[in-house]
Amino acid sequence: MCGILAVLGCADWSQAKRARVLSCSRRLKHRGPDWSGLFQCEGNFLAQQRLSVVSPLSGDQPLYNEDRTVVVVANGEIYNHKKIRKQFAAKHTFTTGSDCEVIIPLYEEYGENFVNMLDGVFSFVLYDTRNKTYMAARDAVGVNPLYFGRGSDGSVWIASEMKALHEDCPKFELFPPGNLYSSAAGGFRRWYNPQWFAEHVPATAYQPLVLREAFEKAVIKRLMTDVPFGVLLSGGLDSSLVASVTKRHLIETEAAKKFGTELHSFVVGLEGSPDLKAAREVADYLGTIHHEFHFTVQVKKSK
Numbered sequence: 274m275c276g277i278l279a280v281l282g283c284a285d286w287s288q289a290k291r292a293r294v295l296s297c298s299r300r301l302k303h304r305g306p307d308w309s310g311l312f313q314c315e316g317n318f319l320a321q322q323r324l325s326v327v328s329p330l331s332g333d334q335p336l337y338n339e340d341r342t343v344v345v346v347a348n349g350e351i352y353n354h355k356k357i358r359k360q361f362a363a364k365h366t367f368t369t370g371s372d373c374e375v376i377i378p379l380y381e382e383y384g385e386n387f388v389n390m391l392d393g394v395f396s397f398v399l400y401d402t403r404n405k406t407y408m409a410a411r412d413a414v415g416v417n418p419l420y421f422g423r424g425s426d427g428s429v430w431i432a433s434e435m436k437a438l439h440e441d442c443p444k445f446e447l448f449p450p451g452n453l454y455s456s457a458a459g460g461f462r463r464w465y466n467p468q469w470f471a472e473h474v475p476a477t478a479y480q481p482l483v484l485r486e487a488f489e490k491a492v493i494k495r496l497m498t499d500v501p502f503g504v505l506l507s508g509g510l511d512s513s514l515v516a517s518v519t520k521r522h523l524i525e526t527e528a529a530k531k532f533g534t535e536l537h538s539f540v541v542g543l544e545g546s547p548d549l550k551a552a553r554e555v556a557d558y559l560g561t562i563h564h565e566f567h568f569t570v571q572v573k574k575s576k
Contacts, residue, residue, distance in 0.1 A: 275334075275348040276301025276322035276433045279398040281407050281456070283316030284426040294318045297437045304348075304433060308333045312344045314402050316428070321346040326498050327354075332371030339366050342402045343380060347373035348417050348433055349395025352494040357390070372497070373397065380408075385455055388464040392494070396448070398431055406457045413465040415450030422446070429456070492518040496526045503537035504561075508551025520559050541566045 278298045283290060291313060298309065298320035305322030312319040312335040321334040327350065336345045351357075354372035357379065365378040373395070379387035380399055385408050394416035398409040409431050411419045422430040422438040422445025430438050431448065438445045448454070451465030468475050492515055496502075504516045516538060524534045538561040540552035549565060556563035 274304050274324050276304035276437075277346045277348050277396065277398060277431075278318075278320045278433070278437045279346065279400075279407070279409065279429075279431040280318040280424070281316075281398075281400070281429045281431075283318070283424070283428045286313065286316040290316075291318070293441070294320060297432075297441065298322060300436045301433055310334050310346075312346075312400070314344075314400065317400055317405075317407070319344055319346045319398055319400055321348075326350065326500055327370065327372045332369045332373075334371070334373075336369065336371060336374050336377060338377045338381065339368075343377055343399065344402070345373065345376050345397055345399045347376060347395060347397035349373060349393055349397065349412065350495075350497065351375055351391055351393040351395065352497055353392040370499075385453065385457070388453055396433065404457075406455075408453055408455050408457075409448070410453035410464065411448050411450050413451045413467075419448035420445055421448040421454065429454075488514070489518050489522075493522050493525075496522065496528065498526075498528050499531070500528070501532045501537075502528060503539055503564075506538040506540050506552045506555060506561075506563075507548050508540070508553075508555050509548075512552075513555045516555065516559055516561065520561065536561045537564065538562070539564045539566070541568065543568065543570070 278301065280294050295311060301322045305324040307325040308323035310321050310333055319335050323334055334346050351372040354375045357375040358367060361378040367374055376397055376399065379390055388410045394412045396411045396417040396419040398407065400407040411417065418433050420432050420435050420438055422442030424430055424441055425443055430442050432438050435445065449461065451463055452461045453464050454461050496519065504519055506512050506516050520536045523529050523536050538556045540549055542548045544567045553563060
């Protein structure tokens with residue numbers, strides 16, 4: 274989780290405006306306590322508050338191409354970033370280990386028609402200083418939050434949370450999932466167009482082995498991290514299956530080489546609640562290092 278804020282096309286690019294953008298960006302600090310960065314080109318500002326997950330020592334943002342003419346701020350995880358890096362290794366010099374840096378060579382190669390090549394969850398804003406255009410995009414189903422607004426001077430504001438926009442934008446709205454915004458085209462367009470968006474949803478026969486394989490792949494690719502991680506375990510079917518697949522495949526991950534192969538599980542609940550009991554049973558069965566956190570019901574006293 275990171276926080277991004279972009280303010281684009283401002284009529285004012287004074288020091289006071291820069292300070293205002295930084296102030297709005299700091300409202301997202303809880304999303305990214307590890308680093309903060311700001312890019313400015315005339316009346317265009319891109320800011321980020323970073324939570325370090327992949328490449329914590331070299332992935333600070335904003336991210337740039339080799340001659341710093343293309344700049345990106347992003348919140349997300351790109352699961353196929355290593356494959357994309359290999360694809361562009363001969364053409365592009367990567368300066369960080371950030372999974373989001375691959376957005377830049379994709380843009381340089383394909384223009385704005387690359388978002389469907391990203392396998393991941395993300396929201397990002399890219400600014401091209403050469404032609405003074407920008408684009409923003411959000412992942413297919415909106416896992417990562419993003420909001421869109423306009424300032425009173427006609428500037429475009431894009432942020433991870435509404436609190437960075439509401440005082441400066443008379444009107445703002447949800448940035449629609451599966452869409453990109455292009456300043457060159459002058460609006461939104463959908464980049465995510467699966468078959469099931471059609472009026473007639475295609476029917477597929479139930480194939481349990483195919484479902485199992487797809488589920489396991491979905492869990493495994495999310496184990497991509499350079500920091501220790503665990504699983505939130507309620508004891509229900511969904512979290513128990515995720516924990517089971519994670520436990521089985523943890524040894525194959527880069528994180529296991531650095532932090533060990535023991536899986537930590539976590540549960541939060543009222544003391545004596547069914548969730549705590551069920552989670553403990555699953556943790557015992559899987560052999561995780563289990564952590565329980567209890568909360569109490571707080572009754573408001575009348576005056």
